């Protein structure tokens with residue numbers, strides 16, 4: 001029972017964070033980073049565990065998360081990877097912080 005409620009909460013947070021209303025700062029995080037398309041061959045050397053909200057959505061739907069905490073940890077990975085690769089002040093880094101703020105508010109409900 002409790003697990004089902006946790007799962008539904010994760011689904012609601014995810015659909016909100018991925019919604020079009022935040023397109024200005026979520027669009028870089030909705031699908032896996034493509035190091036070839038983005039011409040960033042060093043990406044996979046710097047980022048050991050790539051993660052994005054499209055992959056998280058797949059994982060959630062496939063029942064890959066045992067707890068809400070596991071879901072939360074993958075969401076944090078999206079943000080931490082972003083801050084590690086994109087220097088402070090860069091556009092994508094700022095987008096990460098903006099989306100992170102939205103996530104924190106939703107998660108604290």
Ligand SMILES: Cc1ccc(Nc2c(-c3ccc(O)cc3)nc3c(C)cccn23)cc1
Pocket residue numbers: 027028029033038039040078081082083085086092
């Ligand atoms: C030369 C260069 C510099 C920065 C970027 N960042 C970046 C990222 C990115 C997202 C998450 C992440 O952990 C790392 C990178 N996604 C993009 C997109 C979709 C378009 C343009 C830039 N993007 C790309 C190329």
